[in-house]
Amino acid sequence: MLVGIAKMAAESDLLESKRQVEYFELPARSILNRTRTGMPFAWAINPYRGCEFGCHYCYARYTHEFMGMEDGREFEEKIYAKAETAALLRRDLRKAGHKEGIAIRTATDPYQPAERRFGRTRAILEVFAEGKGRRISITTKSDLVVRDLQLLADVGRANMLHVNMTITTLDAELARLLEPRAPRPDLRLAAVRQLAQAGIRVGVFPNPVLPLITDSEESLDRVAKAAAEAGAGYFSGGLLFLMPSAQKVFFPFLEEKFPHLVKRYKERFERSAYLRGPYQESIRERVRRIRERHGLASAPMEYQPELWAGGEQLELALDL
Numbered sequence: 001m002l003v004g005i006a007k008m009a010a011e012s013d014l015l016e017s018k019r020q021v022e023y024f025e026l027p028a029r030s031i032l033n034r035t036r037t038g039m040p041f042a043w044a045i046n047p048y049r050g051c052e053f054g055c056h057y058c059y060a061r062y063t064h065e066f067m068g069m070e071d072g073r074e075f076e077e078k079i080y081a082k083a084e085t086a087a088l089l090r091r092d093l094r095k096a097g098h099k100e101g102i103a104i105r106t107a108t109d110p111y112q113p114a115e116r117r118f119g120r121t122r123a124i125l126e127v128f129a130e131g132k133g134r135r136i137s138i139t140t141k142s143d144l145v146v147r148d149l150q151l152l153a154d155v156g157r158a159n160m161l162h163v164n165m166t167i168t169t170l171d172a173e174l175a176r177l178l179e180p181r182a183p184r185p186d187l188r189l190a191a192v193r194q195l196a197q198a199g200i201r202v203g204v205f206p207n208p209v210l211p212l213i214t215d216s217e218e219s220l221d222r223v224a225k226a227a228a229e230a231g232a233g234y235f236s237g238g239l240l241f242l243m244p245s246a247q248k249v250f251f252p253f254l255e256e257k258f259p260h261l262v263k264r265y266k267e268r269f270e271r272s273a274y275l276r277g278p279y280q281e282s283i284r285e286r287v288r289r290i291r292e293r294h295g296l297a298s299a300p301m302e303y304q305p306e307l308w309a310g311g312e313q314l315e316l317a318l319d320l
């Protein structure tokens with residue numbers, strides 16, 4: 001018998017369907033969810049479940065397993081837009097302190113194609129634009145983010161807002177292989193430039209760094225150099241991790257496109273979903289060197305939004 005989120009998914013209304021992709025509306029109990037300890041932000045918002053971009057390495061496929069969908073492909077073909085996002089956020093924000101960071105996207109992309117139709121991310125930003133004094137980040141692989149340029153600028157004037165653009169490689173062919181339906185790297189860079197020119201704090205993450213595919217000094221350096229030229233302020237790389245749900249899709253992809261790497265990947269990920277030890281250290285050092293070369297910070301930097309007077313007084317006034 002289906003229970004919880006699996007039951008809600010099974011009962012969701014079909015909103016629209018195109019090609020093999022179907023869109024549903026998913027009733028949600030909350031939109032602001034506590035993250036586990038150790039994360040750089042306390043709260044997470046994911047307006048969608050599933051992601052049409054279909055990156056072969058995507059770690060978020062497990063979220064569809066929670067809904068009783070074990071075939072990794074359903075993650076890209078059945079997209080759930082959470083219902084009543086604005087009303088839920090207005091209610092949920094009462095439980096979040098102003099010093100606590102809020103990350104829009106910890107699982108699925110908030111500017112995936114579904115956003116053009118359903119505008120759930122925009123609805124969330126409109127709620128943030130009503131207030132001030134929050135610490136907010138958005139992470140995406142999509143140039144659709146510039147649709148909301150003015151709204152983002154408004155949010156960033158009253159809140160500390162950072163937009164993180166993920167660019168794994170500048171090689172358009174490789175990107176198409178790895179991230180079949182995500183916008184091209186040059187489009188993402190153009191979005192970085194537009195964001196920076198609008199005064200929005202923006203950084204680039206080459207995540208996930210894929211061993212023997214995107215981890216060379218040359219490849220990472222090209223991304224960092226282009227990011228700096230486009231106006232990004234920070235650059236930070238995280239390594240690939242492969243949970244069993246992601247391995248189910250990623251290993252067949254490797255077998256087809258990178259057969260010479262299958263043995264080495266399986267050896268590395270058989271013991272753990274995470275890459276640690278000397279390899280992790282060497283990539284950390286490589287990224288640090290590259291950052292220095294291009295004058296990039298390692299993380300988003302705090303700034304004083306012009307409409308946020310700052311200080312405890314404001315926080316007390318807003319913490320209703």
Ligand code: SF4
Binds near residue numbers: 051060107108179182
């Ligand atoms: S854009 Fe992000 S959430 Fe979407 S498929 Fe790619 S890695 Fe997964």
